[in-house]
Amino acid sequence: MRFGIVVFPGTWSDTDCRHAVNGVLGQESEYVWHRETDLSGFDCIILPGGFSYGDYLRAGALAKLSPVMGAVREFAGQGRPVIGICNGFQILCEAGLLPGALRRNGHLAYRCQWTNLRTERADAPFSSRCHPQQVLQVPVSHGEGNYYADADTLARLESEGRVLFRYCDTAGEVNAESNPNGSVNNIAGILNEAGNVLGMMPHPERSCEPMLGSDDGNLIFQSIIDHCG
Amino acid sequence: MTVSQETLDQIALSRAEYEMIVDRLDREPNPLELGMFGALWSEHCGYKHSRPLLGLFPSASPRVLSRTGAENAGAIDIGDGWAVVFKVESHNHPSAVEPRQGAATGVGGIVRDILAMGARPMALLNSLRFGPLDDPHNRYLMQGVVEGISWYGNCIGVPDVGGEIGFNPSYSQNPLVNAMCVGLVESDRIATAAAGNAEDVLLLVGAETGRDGIHGASGLASRTFEEETELRPTVQVGNPFLEKVLIESCLQALATGGVSAIQDLGAAGLTSSAVEAVARGGRGLELDLSQVHRREEGMAAYEVMLSESQERMLLVVPPANVPQVKTVFDRWDVPCREIGRVSQEPVARISDGPELLADLPIVELAGAPQYRLEGSPSPDYEERQTLTMQEIPTPSQGADDILLRLLAAPNIASKGSVYRQYDHQVQTNTVVGPGSDAALLRIKGTGKAIALAIDGNSRYCYLDPYAGGQIAVAEVCRNLSCSGAEPLALTDCLNFGNPERPEIYYQLEQCIRGMARACRVLGVPVVSGNVSLYNESQGQAIYPTPIVGGLGLLEDVNRHAAAGFGGEGLVVALLGSEIGRYRAADLAGSEYLDLVHGLVRGRPAIDLRREKQVQELCRHAIAGGIVASAHDCADGGLAVALAESSILCGVGFQGNDLIARLSTSWDAALFGERQSRIVVSLAPAQWPELERLAARMRVAVAQLGVTGGDKFQIPGHVDLPLDTLADAWNNGLERALGG
Numbered sequence: 001m002r003f004g005i006v007v008f009p010g011t012w013s014d015t016d017c018r019h020a021v022n023g024v025l026g027q028e029s030e031y032v033w034h035r036e037t038d039l040s041g042f043d044c045i046i047l048p049g050g051f052s053y054g055d056y057l058r059a060g061a062l063a064k065l066s067p068v069m070g071a072v073r074e075f076a077g078q079g080r081p082v083i084g085i086c087n088g089f090q091i092l093c094e095a096g097l098l099p100g101a102l103r104r105n106g107h108l109a110y111r112c113q114w115t116n117l118r119t120e121r122a123d124a125p126f127s128s129r130c131h132p133q134q135v136l137q138v139p140v141s142h143g144e145g146n147y148y149a150d151a152d153t154l155a156r157l158e159s160e161g162r163v164l165f166r167y168c169d170t171a172g173e174v175n176a177e178s179n180p181n182g183s184v185n186n187i188a189g190i191l192n193e194a195g196n197v198l199g200m201m202p203h204p205e206r207s208c209e210p211m212l213g214s215d216d217g218n219l220i221f222q223s224i225i226d227h228c229g
Numbered sequence: 230m231t232v233s234q235e236t237l238d239q240i241a242l243s244r245a246e247y248e249m250i251v252d253r254l255d256r257e258p259n260p261l262e263l264g265m266f267g268a269l270w271s272e273h274c275g276y277k278h279s280r281p282l283l284g285l286f287p288s289a290s291p292r293v294l295s296r297t298g299a300e301n302a303g304a305i306d307i308g309d310g311w312a313v314v315f316k317v318e319s320h321n322h323p324s325a326v327e328p329r330q331g332a333a334t335g336v337g338g339i340v341r342d343i344l345a346m347g348a349r350p351m352a353l354l355n356s357l358r359f360g361p362l363d364d365p366h367n368r369y370l371m372q373g374v375v376e377g378i379s380w381y382g383n384c385i386g387v388p389d390v391g392g393e394i395g396f397n398p399s400y401s402q403n404p405l406v407n408a409m410c411v412g413l414v415e416s417d418r419i420a421t422a423a424a425g426n427a428e429d430v431l432l433l434v435g436a437e438t439g440r441d442g443i444h445g446a447s448g449l450a451s452r453t454f455e456e457e458t459e460l461r462p463t464v465q466v467g468n469p470f471l472e473k474v475l476i477e478s479c480l481q482a483l484a485t486g487g488v489s490a491i492q493d494l495g496a497a498g499l500t501s502s503a504v505e506a507v508a509r510g511g512r513g514l515e516l517d518l519s520q521v522h523r524r525e526e527g528m529a530a531y532e533v534m535l536s537e538s539q540e541r542m543l544l545v546v547p548p549a550n551v552p553q554v555k556t557v558f559d560r561w562d563v564p565c566r567e568i569g570r571v572s573q574e575p576v577a578r579i580s581d582g583p584e585l586l587a588d589l590p591i592v593e594l595a596g597a598p599q600y601r602l603e604g605s606p607s608p609d610y611e612e613r614q615t616l617t618m619q620e621i622p623t624p625s626q627g628a629d630d631i632l633l634r635l636l637a638a639p640n641i642a643s644k645g646s647v648y649r650q651y652d653h654q655v656q657t658n659t660v661v662g663p664g665s666d667a668a669l670l671r672i673k674g675t676g677k678a679i680a681l682a683i684d685g686n687s688r689y690c691y692l693d694p695y696a697g698g699q700i701a702v703a704e705v706c707r708n709l710s711c712s713g714a715e716p717l718a719l720t721d722c723l724n725f726g727n728p729e730r731p732e733i734y735y736q737l738e739q740c741i742r743g744m745a746r747a748c749r750v751l752g753v754p755v756v757s758g759n760v761s762l763y764n765e766s767q768g769q770a771i772y773p774t775p776i777v778g779g780l781g782l783l784e785d786v787n788r789h790a791a792a793g794f795g796g797e798g799l800v801v802a803l804l805g806s807e808i809g810r811y812r813a814a815d816l817a818g819s820e821y822l823d824l825v826h827g828l829v830r831g832r833p834a835i836d837l838r839r840e841k842q843v844q845e846l847c848r849h850a851i852a853g854g855i856v857a858s859a860h861d862c863a864d865g866g867l868a869v870a871l872a873e874s875s876i877l878c879g880v881g882f883q884g885n886d887l888i889a890r891l892s893t894s895w896d897a898a899l900f901g902e903r904q905s906r907i908v909v910s911l912a913p914a915q916w917p918e919l920e921r922l923a924a925r926m927r928v929a930v931a932q933l934g935v936t937g938g939d940k941f942q943i944p945g946h947v948d949l950p951l952d953t954l955a956d957a958w959n960n961g962l963e964r965a966l967g968g
Contacts, residue, residue: 009474009561012386016657019673051384055472110379112652143383150965195525206654211671211786 001228003029004042006088006123008063013085015050020205021046027039034066043228044081045072047088049141049203059102060090061145063170069095080118081125081224082197083226086142089189089199099157105142106182106218112141112142114213115180115202117188118168121161125227129219135172136165137214138202140180140188145201147183147190156184157190165189165200231257239444240267242495245600253593261579262587265594268497268535269504270700272762275597275703278728279760284740285745286755292717294416295755298511301493302412303756304419304717307782309675312416314348317356317409317722318684319761323464324406332406333381333467337539339410340387342495344476345481347420348412352670353382354683355408356722356776360401362639362965364818370404370968376409377467379650384469388659389651390668392683394684396639397906399687402766407722407759409683409778413672420483422492424545425772426619429489434553434558434565435475435541439524441465442498442537449823452794471540471563479542480562485557487550494541499569500534502543503569504577508595513576516569530586534579545571602728604735606845613692616813616831621896624825627866628899628946631825633957635865636872637902638824642961643876653800664877665791666711666861667781678789680714680781686864687772689833692818694736694773696833698743701902703840704863705779706751710844711859711907713789713851714781716751721758721777726770728762736773737762744775750837751844753779785863788852792912793877795857797937801871801882802919803862805843805906806852806931809892813902815924820864829884835904839928843905846928855922862906867891868899868943870908876955884943895946910936924963 003021007014014031021027032039035050039045052063063069070092076082076097084092092098105111117138119130130136149157157163166190169178179186181201189200204217232247240263242250250266251257258266269275276283288296294312295304302316308407320335336353359427360367371394382389387410393961414420422765424431427565442465482488490510494502507514518533528536547556558565572578577594579587626633635641648663660678667682684705690697706716715953721744726733748755764771783789794801807814807871816822817831850856858878862870867888910920916932923930934942942948 010470011386012473012655016655019657023673050386051470051473054384054468054473056470110383110650111650112383112654113649139654141383141654203654207658208657211660212654213658 001027001043001225002041003027004032004039004045005029006032006034006045006068007049008034008052008066010052010054011048011050012118016205017046017048020208020217022094025170025225027225030211032068034068037067037071039075041072044224045075047084047091049086049088052087052091058092059087059103061090064095073097075187076197079196081192081227083126084199085203085205086201089201090144092197092199097197098190099153100147102144103146103148104144105146110143111180113180114139116170116178117165118172118174119203120163120166124164124195126199126220126223128223128226129165133172135168135170135218138204138207138217142201145181145183147187149184153186162191163187164191164198231307233680237399240743241271242262242267244322245256245427246270249598261534262533262589264531265500265587265589268500269594270597272722273496274501275364276760277597278600278602278762281601281739285741287745288754288756290718290754293754294419295756301342301422302959303718303720304346305678305756305780306416307677312414312419313411313671313679313776313780314343314346314414315720315780316410316757317407317720317776318342318722318759319709319722320406320408321404321724321761321764324374324404325402326694327464328370330464332374332377334409334465334539335406335471336378336381337467337472338495339408340385340472341542343410343412343422343491344479345422345491346412346414347418348414349480350387350410350412350476351658352386352411352681353389353408354681354778356683356685357394358400358405358774359396360398361396364401367401368966373834375647375650376729381467381469385473386655388655390653390654390659390670391663394644394647397687397772399677399769399772403764403771405602405724405774407776409720411681420491422490422506424490424506424512424571426547427571429550429571430567431514431569432540432546432554433521433566433568434537434542434544434563436468436471437524437564438533438536439538440528440532440536443532443535457833465537465539467539474561474563475540475542478563480780482544482554482557485553487553489547490545490546492543494543496537498536504591504594506543506545507571508591511575513572513591514569515572515578517582519582520568521567522564522566525730526962528703530579530581538655564837568920581953584881585871601826602734603610604738605731607732613830614832616817620817621813621826621968624896628895629949631900632868632872632947634824635820635869636954637957637961638820639962639965640820641865641869643959645959646963658864660786661712661791666708667714669783669789670711671786676785678783678786680709680712680783682708683776683778685707685774685776687774688829690740690773690775690817691829693832695743696835698740698775699747699837700833700835701775701777702744702747702751703835703837703904704912706753706771707861708846709779709781711790711861712781713848714783716781717755717780718756718780719748719753719777721775722761724764724774724776726765733770740773740775747837751841778805788854790851790856790859792860792874793858794874794880794936796878797880799857799910799936800913800916801908801910801933801936802930803906803908803933804846804928804930805839806929809897809901809903812892812894812897812960815892815897815903819866819900819902821866821896840905842926843907846923846926847907849922850909850919855918856909856911858910860908862908863902866900866902868947872941872954874908875951876958880936881940881951882934882936882942883938885932886944887931888933888943889946899946913964916945
């Protein structure tokens with residue numbers, strides 16, 4: 001299958017995502033420059049991590065205005081899979097494709113570390129290769145990953161089963177100690193209403209080879225590949 | 230002579246140097262011309278006091294692809310068509326004045342040095358020094374510096390994979406911020422900074438030129454400073470987003486094949502960048518400053534030429550290729566202007582529109598005078614080196630308490646709370662990240678990895694600069710060897726006080742001689758570096774601090790080791806296990822002596838041939854799959870090394886009786902910092918193999934105990950729960966920062 005990897009000025013996980021899907025998983029991919037508007041040749045769009053336009057204003061606040069984002073909205077509207085990682089998650093929230101916002105980390109410092117993620121459901125296009133409640137080892141690297149949504153939105157997300165990943169300990173226990181940024185309900189990744197758009201702060205493309213510490217990220221990409229058949 | 234002393238002070242030239250300029254030009258320079266001389270003849274750009282000494286370093290090996298000093302960084306052939314480019318540079322004075330921007334722009338500057346070699350920056354490391362953390366100003370400096378590195382490095386997508394942080398009162402007003410960058414480039418595509426073709430166009434790309442950083446090279450980096458607040462405007466302000474797009478756009482421009490040379494704009498801005506580029510190519514230049522894109526109106530030519538605005542590069546492009554190169558920068562929305570051209574005649578002609586403002590021979594501009602000074606040791610030098618048994622009382626605390634104090638001391642405690650603020654994984658090559666002896670990065674598309682480390686112990690250099698210099702080189706090579714990698718080459722940053730003082734020049738010369746000797750014995754050239762002198766405030770110099778960055782190569786990435794023990798039920802052994810005979814010698818210059826007895830005394834020593842053998846044994850043992858971990862025995866001595874390996878693995882250690890008998894007293898055995906020792910762990914079945922290998926390589930090895938359980942024990946001396954040790958080591962730095 002064919003991934004489109006969106007590149008904004010300031011994006012830096014683009015090459016890592018390409019290495020994961022091409023180099024490790026043997027799929028095709030192409031970079032999509034932020035000025036482009038045609039995504040018709042792709043099966044899945046990745047919005048990678050980085051600091052789009054420097055993120056000096058607010059993470060993702062400028063990227064949402066890029067020409068490519070109109071095309072991403074259209075692509076998502078057709079029910080095709082979109083995954084936003086780190087800055088990509090921030091952009092999806094800013095663009096209104098996902099609810100809520102990512103605030104500065106509770107402790108106000110940047111954090112790069114391994115986290116454990118509990119897979120809350122195994123029937124999403126992004127998690128079909130996982131067992132329900134499976135704990136994945138995936139690292140985070142961000143200064144603004146503290147997910148927040150108002151009480152009503154949060155209640156909807158929870159009741160509709162749209163929280164896909166939660167920070168937990170190695171045993172799958174969700175607690176404050178395993179939360180790297182202070183996000184509400186230990187949220188690490190959420191789905192849109194239709195279930196075809198995922199935003200997550202952790203970087204699955206950094207955990208695709210045992211040599212780098214974990215290859216659990218492959219489960220997420222493999223699930224997408226299965227979904228796109 | 231019409232020039233005032235005030236003007237000369239501003240650009241840090243002496244009256245004699247001014248007269249030399251007049252003599253060479255056969256006329257008086259105008260203010261712009263004088264400013265250009267001041268910048269290029271500064272210590273920072275001209276290496277007036279250090280160049281003759283730097284020639285002592287060996288700089289060649291079959292793998293070296295660059296000529297040291299001729300380009301912006303050293304390039305090393307790692308095979309498979311790839312070269313690794315690396316360099317370390319200081320940003321001490323700016324960080325003292327404004328820690329966040331000073332450190333951030335230090336990162337930005339070294340990244341552009343690597344970019345100027347045509348390489349993609351793939352790793353950052355840094356070596357930091359601060360005064361004691363009980364002083365709130367030092368805490369402010371450290372927090373600012375760490376924030377600056379984190380902010381800038383994270384934004385540009387280059388992983389910060391390692392480094393070290395040290396504390397000593399001599400750095401209280403004068404912190405050290407040394408940043409190292411490592412890049413990867415196809416070995417036949419290394420770019421040059423030599424502009425050799427007349428008529429080539431000079432393209433200035435990146436940020437607008439503003440009024441920031443004027444006199445950074447001459448005023449800030451080349452003299453001691455007492456009045457920090459007045460110097461704040463000389464510190465530059467960074468824009469990491471622009472740096473990121475500058476990296477991408479410059480690499481794409483180079484990939485078109487249409488660029489003949491590329492140079493970064495660093496200290497002394499456009500002046501040094503353009504003049505050095507054409508000086509390397511034996512050519513001259515014509516610049517039209519009216520074409521320079523500026524941040525503000527009304528800037529004088531002097532300001533444009535000496536601005537140190539960040540995130541700018543100079544490209545030298547044949548006229549026919551200019552449109553193609555400009556297209557790349559347009560795509561990235563990066564400003565790109567034609568500001569002049571390379572000329573046949575080796576003269577710098579600077580104009581602003583039609584008006585000629587400066588007309589200077591390149592050979593004079595680039596020919597800063599060289600000074601060979603006479604050094605002499607300071608009067609108390611011998612007293613420092615003398616240390617007798619009688620002066621070191623038997624400690625009133627037991628080994629348990631001392632070990633916990635050492636583990637929690639900011640010099641030794643884990644720096645994890647700092648490193649987790651740096652992205653150390655982006656680019657997905659980090660096999661071993663910060664916190665081990667060396668970082669390990671795989672090279673995609675090959676089975677290889679490079680090892681990176683940076684190190685320096687100023688206390689040893691203060692006590693004996695010659696031995697300290699040797700140890701600095703030996704230790705960084707040992708760090709690389711502990712990962713299994715063969716040391717290939719070094720870069721260095723020499724941080725010293727005012728070299729015009731005999732005792733400082735003595736330190737500088739002795740240190741360099743010691744480093745050079747170690748380089749020759751260990752077979753590693755120095756391929757790039759930087760000198761930071763005048764690190765003084767209120768008449769007090771910092772400890773002499775050579776910081777050495779090392780590059781190693783691992784042929785098989787899967788055959789590597791890290792510092793934490795390999796698991797439970799392993800034998801722990803010491804490579805280089807000779808028994809010390811003198812307590813005072815074994816304790817010389819140790820962290821223990823300083824922390825527990827308040828003594829910075831003694832004479833550190835190293836036997837370089839033994840060092841070489843121990844490192845070779847370690848590498849063989851890792852390559853042969855004999856040992857499961859390797860950790861350098863350094864600050865805090867053997868007990869600290871064992872404790873760190875235990876904590877990193879999360880497995881206890883039961884030592885044997887030999888440990889406390891490795892010197893004539895238990896404190897020297899546990900906490901002495903004798904060189905050339907490495908702690909390893911291995912499966913019991915592998916022990917005979919290690920013994921055989923060690924015998925063949927003539928290195929003494931001995932078993933020190935076994936791993937397992939949840940206690941850390943050295944019979945008769947230490948018996949502590951592993952959790953207690955881990956708490957001291959893991960949280961020591963944060964507690965010290967808490968004030």
